[in-house]
Amino acid sequence: MAKHEYAFYPGCSSQKGASASNYLTSVESMCKTLDVKLTEIPDWNCCGASIGYAEAGELPRHVLNARNFALSEQHLPGQEIVATCAACWLGARETRERLTHSDTLMADTREALKEAGLTINEMPNVRHMVEVLIEDLGFEEMAKHVVRPLEGVKIAGYVGCQTNRPFGVAGESFENPVYLDKMVEMVGAESIPEYEQKVTCCGGALAFSEPEKAQAQIKDIVESAYDHGADMIVTPCPLCQANVEIYQGQINKRYGTKFDIPVMYYSQLMVVAYGGSAKDAALNGQVIKARRLEEIAAKPVKR
Amino acid sequence: MADIKVAAYICKGCGLGERLDTDALVKTAQKDGKVPLAKSHEFLCNADGVAMIKNDIANEGVTHIMIGACSRRAKTEAFHFPEHAVARANLREGVVWIRPDTEEARETTQEMAEDYIRMGCAEVKAMTAPAGNLNTGGSKTLLVVGGGVTGMTTAIEASKTGYPVVLVEKSGALGGWAGKLYKRTPVHEPYKSPADTGVADLVSQVQADSNIKVYLNATIAKTDGAPGRFVVDVATESGATHTEDIGAIVQATGFTLYDMNKLPELGGGKSPNVVDQAGLEALAAAAAEGDGVIRRPSDGQPVKSVVFVQCAGQRDTTGQHLSYCSGFCCNASIKQAMYFKDTNPAVDTTIIYTDLRTPGNGEDFYRSAQEKGVIFTKGKVAEVLPTGNTSTVKFNDLILGDTDAAMVDVDLVVLATGQVANSGINIDALAATAEEEGAVEVKPISILNLTYRQGKDVPQLKQGFTDSHFICFPYETRRTGIYTAGPVRRPMDIAQAREDATGAALKAIQALENAELGRAAHPRSGDLSFPKVRLEGCTQCKRCTVECPFGAIDEDEKRFPVFNESRCRRCGTCMGACPVRVISFENYSVNTVGAQIKAVDIPDEFSEKPRILILACENDAYPALDMAGMNRIEYSAYVRTIPVRCLGSVNTIWITDALNAGYDGVMLMGCKSGDEYQCHFVKGSELGRTRLSKIDDTLKTLNLESERVRDLEVAITDIERLPEMINKYAAELVAVGPSPFKGF
Amino acid sequence: MSANTAVAEKYRNNFLKEIEEQVEMGDWVKMCMQCGVCSGSCPTNFQSAWEHPPQELFMMIRAGKREEVLTSSSMWNCTSCYNCIVRCPRKLPITHIMHGIAEYAHRLGMAPKMQPTRFFSGLFWKNCTHTGRVNELKLSMGLYFKDGFVQGIKNGMAMQSVALGLVKAKRLNVMELFGGHKCKDQKGVHAMLKKAYEIERSRKTAKMAG
Ligand code: SF4
Numbered sequence A: 001m002a003k004h005e006y007a008f009y010p011g012c013s014s015q016k017g018a019s020a021s022n023y024l025t026s027v028e029s030m031c032k033t034l035d036v037k038l039t040e041i042p043d044w045n046c047c048g049a050s051i052g053y054a055e056a057g058e059l060p061r062h063v064l065n066a067r068n069f070a071l072s073e074q075h076l077p078g079q080e081i082v083a084t085c086a087a088c089w090l091g092a093r094e095t096r097e098r099l100t101h102s103d104t105l106m107a108d109t110r111e112a113l114k115e116a117g118l119t120i121n122e123m124p125n126v127r128h129m130v131e132v133l134i135e136d137l138g139f140e141e142m143a144k145h146v147v148r149p150l151e152g153v154k155i156a157g158y159v160g161c162q163t164n165r166p167f168g169v170a171g172e173s174f175e176n177p178v179y180l181d182k183m184v185e186m187v188g189a190e191s192i193p194e195y196e197q198k199v200t201c202c203g204g205a206l207a208f209s210e211p212e213k214a215q216a217q218i219k220d221i222v223e224s225a226y227d228h229g230a231d232m233i234v235t236p237c238p239l240c241q242a243n244v245e246i247y248q249g250q251i252n253k254r255y256g257t258k259f260d261i262p263v264m265y266y267s268q269l270m271v272v273a274y275g276g277s278a279k280d281a282a283l284n285g286q287v288i289k290a291r292r293l294e295e296i297a298a299k300p301v302k303r
Numbered sequence B: 001m002a003d004i005k006v007a008a009y010i011c012k013g014c015g016l017g018e019r020l021d022t023d024a025l026v027k028t029a030q031k032d033g034k035v036p037l038a039k040s041h042e043f044l045c046n047a048d049g050v051a052m053i054k055n056d057i058a059n060e061g062v063t064h065i066m067i068g069a070c071s072r073r074a075k076t077e078a079f080h081f082p083e084h085a086v087a088r089a090n091l092r093e094g095v096v097w098i099r100p101d102t103e104e105a106r107e108t109t110q111e112m113a114e115d116y117i118r119m120g121c122a123e124v125k126a127m128t129a130p131a132g133n134l135n136t137g138g139s140k141t142l143l144v145v146g147g148g149v150t151g152m153t154t155a156i157e158a159s160k161t162g163y164p165v166v167l168v169e170k171s172g173a174l175g176g177w178a179g180k181l182y183k184r185t186p187v188h189e190p191y192k193s194p195a196d197t198g199v200a201d202l203v204s205q206v207q208a209d210s211n212i213k214v215y216l217n218a219t220i221a222k223t224d225g226a227p228g229r230f231v232v233d234v235a236t237e238s239g240a241t242h243t244e245d246i247g248a249i250v251q252a253t254g255f256t257l258y259d260m261n262k263l264p265e266l267g268g269g270k271s272p273n274v275v276d277q278a279g280l281e282a283l284a285a286a287a288a289e290g291d292g293v294i295r296r297p298s299d300g301q302p303v304k305s306v307v308f309v310q311c312a313g314q315r316d317t318t319g320q321h322l323s324y325c326s327g328f329c330c331n332a333s334i335k336q337a338m339y340f341k342d343t344n345p346a347v348d349t350t351i352i353y354t355d356l357r358t359p360g361n362g363e364d365f366y367r368s369a370q371e372k373g374v375i376f377t378k379g380k381v382a383e384v385l386p387t388g389n390t391s392t393v394k395f396n397d398l399i400l401g402d403t404d405a406a407m408v409d410v411d412l413v414v415l416a417t418g419q420v421a422n423s424g425i426n427i428d429a430l431a432a433t434a435e436e437e438g439a440v441e442v443k444p445i446s447i448l449n450l451t452y453r454q455g456k457d458v459p460q461l462k463q464g465f466t467d468s469h470f471i472c473f474p475y476e477t478r479r480t481g482i483y484t485a486g487p488v489r490r491p492m493d494i495a496q497a498r499e500d501a502t503g504a505a506l507k508a509i510q511a512l513e514n515a516e517l518g519r520a521a522h523p524r525s526g527d528l529s530f531p532k533v534r535l536e537g538c539t540q541c542k543r544c545t546v547e548c549p550f551g552a553i554d555e556d557e558k559r560f561p562v563f564n565e566s567r568c569r570r571c572g573t574c575m576g577a578c579p580v581r582v583i584s585f586e587n588y589s590v591n592t593v594g595a596q597i598k599a600v601d602i603p604d605e606f607s608e609k610p611r612i613l614i615l616a617c618e619n620d621a622y623p624a625l626d627m628a629g630m631n632r633i634e635y636s637a638y639v640r641t642i643p644v645r646c647l648g649s650v651n652t653i654w655i656t657d658a659l660n661a662g663y664d665g666v667m668l669m670g671c672k673s674g675d676e677y678q679c680h681f682v683k684g685s686e687l688g689r690t691r692l693s694k695i696d697d698t699l700k701t702l703n704l705e706s707e708r709v710r711d712l713e714v715a716i717t718d719i720e721r722l723p724e725m726i727n728k729y730a731a732e733l734v735a736v737g738p739s740p741f742k743g744f
Numbered sequence C: 001m002s003a004n005t006a007v008a009e010k011y012r013n014n015f016l017k018e019i020e021e022q023v024e025m026g027d028w029v030k031m032c033m034q035c036g037v038c039s040g041s042c043p044t045n046f047q048s049a050w051e052h053p054p055q056e057l058f059m060m061i062r063a064g065k066r067e068e069v070l071t072s073s074s075m076w077n078c079t080s081c082y083n084c085i086v087r088c089p090r091k092l093p094i095t096h097i098m099h100g101i102a103e104y105a106h107r108l109g110m111a112p113k114m115q116p117t118r119f120f121s122g123l124f125w126k127n128c129t130h131t132g133r134v135n136e137l138k139l140s141m142g143l144y145f146k147d148g149f150v151q152g153i154k155n156g157m158a159m160q161s162v163a164l165g166l167v168k169a170k171r172l173n174v175m176e177l178f179g180g181h182k183c184k185d186q187k188g189v190h191a192m193l194k195k196a197y198e199i200e201r202s203r204k205t206a207k208m209a210g
């Protein structure tokens, strides 16, 4: 029996071959070390991420999430749902709040679910991976497993929007959350608490549809990390990771900058610090290679 | 001055003993201060020290006490000898705490302390213990003028406290403005809907109270006397006059709405369908009597759309209308919009505002209106054009940037005009016009008809509201024993007016109690001294009668000043004003200060030790200096500070004397004057400054530089700034060079 | 009568009421106190292209500017950053209102046709509900080809470097074009969503009738 067990909702972007597949790989390694067991919800569907709003309407959006809740309840009774993607977590949590607060919405949802042969009896808790790490395990427990501190690496903790607002991690402020900085310190790297773009929006889905707008924002985020002497950026959100990483080339063209800064997931940092290989940490999944981490990952582990 | 025996006590506690040569100070008191008895004590304010002083009073016949210890503001209870003259030399806050504890500084610090001992001894000799005013009255009845919410609340509160009340109302019914309202802004949870005005309840409480005597259809024909012994003639409709003995007065005469006829561009007076807030209250009250539907005045059709124009004729920057915000009208419009929404949600109600000012729980009320569907539009209304049974409201939409926005087919337009105080005659304007044109134009009718030399009503501030020290003493007018409360004092709503009423009632009670004991009201509350005039020397120049900020001085038939001690606040402005210096207090006079100025040892011009005299207002500047000491902020050892009651009490002779004696400079520290004054005696610092502005001529005749006298506006918070200013001035004076009068 | 004219008829000049009844979280619009905190917090407001920040949109609704609001591109520029939501002193669910207005404008067919985010949004929804999961490649291709074939090639070329990077990092799978991820119970998903739409539409219609 693992120490902690959860129903896992990976979300579309974390699937194999999708934009956040490196996230999934590193989370899996991380969970192994921490003795956390994630069981994928069988046949889960897309959360409907907030950008689908044009067609979605209210009920269909909630129904999509509710289907996942129902499947979880059916196959993994009693387990809390954990998501790694910020948008998935947010969407699911929002559905949870709305359904809990509106009997009509709940009834309508049940009726629609019936069409798929499903039902909800109990509203599950929906947690983000970061919440699980901080609240269920705690920094002390996480730190115990560090065998290869990321010494000398300076990392800007970019929290972004959706793990932070509107729900956020308990006890953190919307304007200046510090948990990522604490994680950076925890893996033995140097944090940048004064990194002022830590909650700036990366442009979200606008990065696809209206790149010039999103890229202006991304530019600020990267520029400030450079200003503070960061070697890399770390984030808890797949969309943040992708947006901040993959458009740097285009931004360089647009603004004449020379951006080339790796953007990592917290889980990748943890895997390397826990003694995992570059492969375990999915470092090969970076569009901008994280050389410093690769070097560290190649070093032997101090035991 | 018969048998006075002075004793000086030097304290060694609080580090004074270590920092100063107290034996030398005792000698200074004996030799220079010429006191027969001088002692030091380890810890003067402890039981033993105080017992020592008491013993000397009892057994040595000591009548005058000089205490060289801490500031006069400290240990007042230990050193409380009401039967005796007491002076304090401030060795702690004024000397050791503001000087560095270094060997080099020791000499100048000691010199400073010695001077303060000399000054204290000189001062106490020039004093006598105040005997108290005997010309007092003992009436405990409160007169309340105005039978609105404020007046009724004052009456009820005073009566509950045990004081009889005479309530005079000029109309035929109690209730005032609030009595004409359909409903009021809520003051209780959940602040969501208009509430009952509560006026009926107040009226019945007043009527049921045998301690409250009500005159309806009545006015004040004459107010004579002083606190504790006012004699008031109440004139009733029938022509009869009733005379009442009154201890103190609360004027709660309320306000009148700004006349909307002055706003023709907003449709004021142009159509029956454009009303002010009073007009809407009447429509709502009439509707409530009938089917509940508010109707358009022009044709009686139900109102389907109504627009509220906020700040109509208010917050005006052109100088044509009211420049201030009346504070109550945003909530009032919200309330009135609810009159419509609560009966028929389909009525379109729009409030056009530039800023919505709904402080406190008004926020909840505002939200409630939003929930009820009242539309709030941020904009400035330019024009209301009534045509037929509807109007067009043209406005500048400040959010959408649409300068030509308009609402058409509006059934009813409500103008939120403001409060204009019913404060009676503006006596200052009267005086000014009288001077200019020799003729007086028609003025509003007097409310109090005071027989005071300075005018029939209480003085007003710039907006026509009655003048009071807004921050510290909000209810006290510039006529002791007369208080104003409610919208006559400043614009306000019912809740605030009720609070005001309670405050003013308590203040008025305090005033009549003090008056009976012959004691001053604030800010020198409890003071038993009062101005005494040596009429033999008086030249009938009238300066004192004109300048007294509190109208305390009348004139007799021979134009000699007549002091009404109970009206006096003991500011000393009259004393500062008197050119022949015949006005004095027993414990504060031209002599008590003059003697201190002369007692200072002035080193010769070669010593390079300048002397600066500081005359510091005891209300703000002196405490600020004390606090600088408490914070151990250092300043020049060359200053010698004398507290004064008010800048207004500074007689120019002190300055001339100081300059003649060889002081290198004089600093005057007083509160801010002007419209935004901070002076505790309202006009004192202003009058003092006017007087001192003429000092330049004196300097010229003495052939002295204008830098020799410096006037400083000081607030009690200037704890860090004051020492800076002092040091800066001391440095400037070094540049100017020593006074040529030294050694003469 | 088109959907648009039908509602316009029903609500006449009471656009606020229309929004309250037809838009998700629309009944909050009246509670805005026009403080402007949302506008000042909105990342896209700091760029030139944005027509109306939330505060202004809400005022326009109250001023009855139906046409201007529903045809505006503003709602579509929202990045769902939730900055406004956590800062609004009146606790308006601004992000959701923005999405709600967008959805309504889209429902009425009034939203700007070629607004890229609108297009993407619809695409996203179709994409994810079609199979139950998002196919990122089809999603991008769809977006780039929205203005036709030639423009699509151009757009695709512009993004080529980005896409290539992702392919190399094994984060964009070219094979997705031919199948890719999906739910097993697609039929169930479709049936469920169809029902949800039915219920939602009937509720909105009921409001219009009532
Ligand atoms: S408080 Fe005043 S009287 Fe008491 S010991 Fe200190 S200086 Fe002396």
Ligand code: SF4
Binding pocket: B310, B311, B312, B314, B315, B324, B325, B326, B327, B328, B329, B330, B331, B355, B356, B357, B416, B418
């Ligand atoms: S309370 Fe409101 S309407 Fe009245 S003056 Fe002030 S801002 Fe204007």
Ligand code: SF4
Binding pocket: B531, B547, B548, B549, B550, B551, B552, B553, B563, B567, B568, B569, B570, B571, B572, B573, B574, B575
């Ligand atoms: S000027 Fe001051 S001290 Fe003199 S009578 Fe008036 S109130 Fe009293």
Ligand code: SF4
Binding pocket: B533, B537, B538, B539, B540, B541, B542, B543, B544, B545, B561, B574, B577, B578, B579, B580, B581, B582, B583
């Ligand atoms: S100021 Fe002095 S001289 Fe003049 S009237 Fe008053 S008391 Fe007399």
Ligand code: SF4
Binding pocket: C031, C032, C033, C034, C035, C036, C037, C038, C039, C054, C055, C058, C087, C088, C089, C090, C091, C092, C094
């Ligand atoms: S922050 Fe909220 S209250 Fe303020 S303008 Fe925006 S929506 Fe309105």
Ligand code: SF4
Binding pocket: C038, C041, C042, C043, C044, C054, C077, C078, C079, C080, C081, C082, C083, C084, C085, C094, C095, C098
């Ligand atoms: S959620 Fe949308 S409207 Fe709100 S601040 Fe972010 S981008 Fe602007």
